[in-house]
Amino acid sequence: MPTTLTWLGHSNFRIASPEAVLLVDPFFAGNPNAPSRAEDVGKVDVVCVTHDHDDHIGQALDICLATGATLVAMFDLCGKLVNQGLSPQKAVGMNIGGTVEVAGFRIKMVQAMHSSATGTAAGFIITLPDGLCLYHSGDTGIFSSMELFGRFHTIHAAMLPIDGRFNMDAEQAAYACKLLSCKRAVPMHWGTFPILAQGTEDFKAALARIAPDTEILALAPGASTTFSSPGPDGDCECD
Numbered sequence: 001m002p003t004t005l006t007w008l009g010h011s012n013f014r015i016a017s018p019e020a021v022l023l024v025d026p027f028f029a030g031n032p033n034a035p036s037r038a039e040d041v042g043k044v045d046v047v048c049v050t051h052d053h054d055d056h057i058g059q060a061l062d063i064c065l066a067t068g069a070t071l072v073a074m075f076d077l078c079g080k081l082v083n084q085g086l087s088p089q090k091a092v093g094m095n096i097g098g099t100v101e102v103a104g105f106r107i108k109m110v111q112a113m114h115s116s117a118t119g120t121a122a123g124f125i126i127t128l129p130d131g132l133c134l135y136h137s138g139d140t141g142i143f144s145s146m147e148l149f150g151r152f153h154t155i156h157a158a159m160l161p162i163d164g165r166f167n168m169d170a171e172q173a174a175y176a177c178k179l180l181s182c183k184r185a186v187p188m189h190w191g192t193f194p195i196l197a198q199g200t201e202d203f204k205a206a207l208a209r210i211a212p213d214t215e216i217l218a219l220a221p222g223a224s225t226t227f228s229s230p231g232p233d234g235d236c237e238c239d
Helices: 060-067 077-085 145-152 171-182 202-210
Strands: 003-009 013-016 021-024 046-048 070-074 091-094 099-102 105-111 122-127 135-136 157-161 186-190 222-228
Touching: 003 186, 021 060, 046 060, 046 105, 060 070, 070 077, 070 099, 077 091, 091 099, 145 171, 157 171, 171 186, 171 202, 186 202
Parallel strands: 021 046, 046 070, 070 091, 135 157, 157 186
Antiparallel strands: 003 013, 003 222, 013 021, 099 105, 105 122, 122 135
C-alpha cells in the first residue's frame, strides 16, 4: 500500500501511511499558503515538531488535544507543552541522536543548524514499517554531517528549506542533497512570506548541476505525492 506525502505550505507536511498519519511542523493559523485549517486535519496519530518558532510549532498543541495525537519533540519543548495542558502520556520527549517508535513510525531526531527558544532545533529521519525513509530537516543551514545521514539511511525523499534568509539557499540545499545522497528532494520554507525565496526554479537548476541524481518534487501547497514500498534495490516508485 502506498504512503502519501502532502505539503501543507511552509514546512508543514502530512505523512499518511496505510496504518497511521503523522504531521510535521503543523503551522496553519497565520500561514497564508495553508490549504486547510488546523480544525480540519482529521485523523492524526503523531505530531512531530522540529523547534518552537511560531511558524513551526504552529497549532501542534491544539491538534494533539483535539485528536489525541502523540507529540514527538525535543525533551525541553515537550515539558513546555505539558505545562500548557498536554497530557504527559501524550508527550514523547527525545534529543539529538535518539530514536523512538510511535504508531509504527520509527523517528530519529538529528541535528539542525538553527535557533530555538526552547531546547535546540532538530530534524527528523522518519522510517515507515515498509522501509520508506523520509528526512525532514526542519529549519537549518547546511552542515557536513548531513553526509552521515545518507550513510546510515537510504533517504527516499528529503524535505529541505530553500528560502535563503533563515535557512539554506537553493545552491546550498542542492549541495545538501549531494551530501545526503537522497533520491528525491521536496523544497519547503519558500513562498510563504515576501522575505523568502518565491519559487523553486533556482533549486531545480542547482540540483541539475550539483546533485543530478536527485529528483526534485516541487509540490504546490495542498498537493501530494505517493510512494510505493521500497523494492529489492532499495528504491521506490513515486507518483
